[in-house]
Amino acid sequence: MADLTKQKIVESVPQRGFFGHPKGLFTLFFTEFWERFSYYGMKAILVYYMYYELSRGGLGMQESMALAIMSIYGSLVYMSGIIGGWLADRMFGASKAVFYGGILIMLGHIALAIPGSMSLFFVSMVLIVLGTGLLKPNVSSMVGELYSEHDRRRDAGFSIFYMGINLGSFLAPLIVGTVGMDYNFHLGFGIAAVGMFLGLVIFLFTKNKNLGLAGTYVASPLSPAERKKVYRRIGVVAVLLVVIVAITIPLGLLTFESLIVIVGILGILIPTLYFIFMYRSPRTTSIERSRLIAYIPLFIAAIMFWAIQEQGSTILANYADKRTQLDFAGIHISPAWFQSLNPLFIIILAPVFAWLWIRLGKRQPTIPMKFAFGLLFAGLSFLVILLPAYFGGEDALVNPLWLVLSYFIVVLGELCLSPVGLSATTKLAPGAFSAQTMSLWFLSSAAAQAINAQIVKFYSPATEMAYFGVIGGVALLLSILLFTFSPKIQGYMKGIQ
Template identity: 35%
Template sequence: MTELHDTVAAARASESSTDAQTPPERKRAGYPRGLASLAFTEFWERFSFYGLQAVLIFYMLYAVDQGGLALDAAIASSLVGAYGGSVYLAQILGSWMGDRVLAPKWLVFWGGVVITLGHLALGFIPGYGGLAIGLGLIVLGTGALKTNITSIVGMLLEDDPSRRDAGFSYFYMAINIGATVGALATGLAQSAVGFQLAFTLASIGMVAALIQYCFAMRRLPADADVVRNPIPLRNAWRPAAVVVLVVAAIAVAWVTGVLNEANMASVTGLVIVAAAVILFVAMFSSRSVTSAEKTRLAGFVPIFIASAVFFGLLFQVFSFLPILISDDRVDLQIGDWSMPPAWVLSVGALSAVLITPVFARLWSRRDQADPNPSGKFAFGLVQLGLGHVFLLVVVMTSGSVIALLPVLVYVVVVGTSEVLVGPIGLSLATRIAPQAFRSQVVALIFLTLAAGSTLAGLLGQLYTAIGDTAYLTTISALGIGLGAVLWLFRSRIDGAVAFGLPSH
């Protein structure tokens, strides 16, 4: 076993030596060439993911004669929240595997293969069976792919901190373009033909992502092909045993009724909180983490909490709004044409795509005064809260049916707020991560998406119980209130996350 560890260590030392002799990678427009390839790969992966996301809750809510499953709105919201939370919760397993089992480069590839199989299952296996198998495979595959592709982007931008936020903003723009085009394509397919065609289109997007990634692999940095902290072979049985126990526990909970469709989002939320606590405790207690790194982690904690709440409020577009549309509360007619419901959801991603280059230029101009990470998060939260205030006013002044235009304005205001949070969180995580826990800190950012997805599902259930006015008032207060608190403490937070790092 020591021989295996020594062999891996020697290989890593050899690669480091080789890297030192390798000329710097050619760049385009000041960015590494591999960044464009990874962005295009992520475009197609997000095409498939958000193409599915746009029609998934409608698939659950629509009547059987419309091709749906006719689920109760509260149960559908719980399932979508649990699915979204599980997708990002799986990032912890994926990030751990990227550090201990398989190099990030290959986890991205095999994760893409598993996601493709999941979309095919949704497209060709009808009913509840296809839903369970398909979503399960997508959860596992996305867990392997997402944190590791983001870690590779961080490696590409490691030597150019002045362009880090801008580079991640362009990478995030590819995500939003893929999300927009995917939602438009599957939304149109569902309206014209049915849900199965929409699911099949999502699988085609994932195949395109795999093809693009195969071409991109040769341009990736050498570190992407290295397992940083390989697990000794003699201890390999331990994580395998944990996986078996977790699967068995879930099966027993489901059979006994402890876990069911109605409480799935709540249970997923508790697991996410426990996972976050365990990750933070592991890093704060590790001897491999320096005191400066622990100071930066302490500053990251309020950013983590704010990010989780932000995404919970943002993801209302995938829970509360579809319920509103499926209840015929929104007039989708524009003349003689009816807008596909999934297209309403894609407007937010489209608006974020259009505004991202503006913010990317702002972040790259370091001579201009701009807010630090917590300030950007604060602005994003307040904007999100004000978007819900606007919708609250619209709902209170409308009749039983809401016009399409103000709903689209709401989606634009809410959707563009993500530019102030999403790419900044990714950039910050890769910059402040302890050397021994790089992938795990990236996993924490995706864990905020898990918490957000689950929170959105729970809030969707809350909406079915308390109605429009109380619900939107609660969402508005959360966004504006947390944004104000973050702004008040921004200097202390930003000082902590920048402690010991070179200025940029």
């Protein structure tokens, strides 16, 4: 997108009206609030729904398989973001992508809310994967469009936006988790569907007044001839997929195990190919190529971070259910409630970090150093959670405060890395690939969860010390490397701070 177009979008957005930030931040804040309420409400009970017995309202899957499916599902959710980014950049813009994505997500949760078979479960997964791929990268990209490139409010704006994400994420496990675990899983999924509906209503009724031209421009539109080719290719691919699935499932070639391997390969291959494609594109300038090189180590660091953070809804969710003392201080704790710890700590600390970056101004750590701090805290969070087994053994139930401490430490890292990564992505993105680069950022989480799907099978109470120790140690090592090479990476950013 040309600099002139970017400036035109900024000028169309009311620049004051939401805590000293552009008015459009209100619309995107609450749209994402309800989308995250919807998504994380569903996610808080999904793994339990998969491995709880039929008599308890679940699907009765094997526990290790449920954890792996949860990881590949998370990977596919973020992997689909590359499709959503491409559609926004080439066909209909970010605003329409957000709206269409919200509709698909809502339908996916409605499918989960209907008591039925395994088939309905997979239909819902497909709808939610596609819907989140459309909505998630594009709503974040629109936040970046509200600010000029050198607006010092940008990082703080993303931190406020990130707090909105986590307000929804905090309430969802407490409401959806309680209803789903104590009453009925399907009723819980129904509440998640209502949440997405509310997000769509807010977006529709406030976008014209608050967002101006943000999300309406198509960065690199397809010509009519190109559109015909795209539609034809989509049709061919869809038919091929149906044929492949129809043949391989009866033959036993396409199984959960083989799907886990396929997603693992795609999780690494897709972002690699995308980096190569953007770097070699004639629409990418020499300065943008240098910034892409700087983005690569940040992307690798993000993969390592999310590989730890995302296990909060798989390994640590299972740990809460099976290894934690749930009767504590006179109350019975639902294992789903632990999913609220991460967003709760972010709600408390996000304003502190937003204030800190503004207060430090030019003296704040560089982007690579913030990423290094993020990895440091992520590694420590896993080293902390191995201590209960060291002191008490693998059979004793663990005091829930150990889990609370682990979630708290990883949040310190998340606030160093995640909102900063969103902001850095909008700054380092090549102009012709603005929405697609935001999709690439979310592919770091896709790659992380694709890797997690391969490694969760190694976790058990007997191996948990080695499991947490090895992963936490690797994160600490990468943190040290990133601290060491931060000045070099900063140089490749060509003036981006």
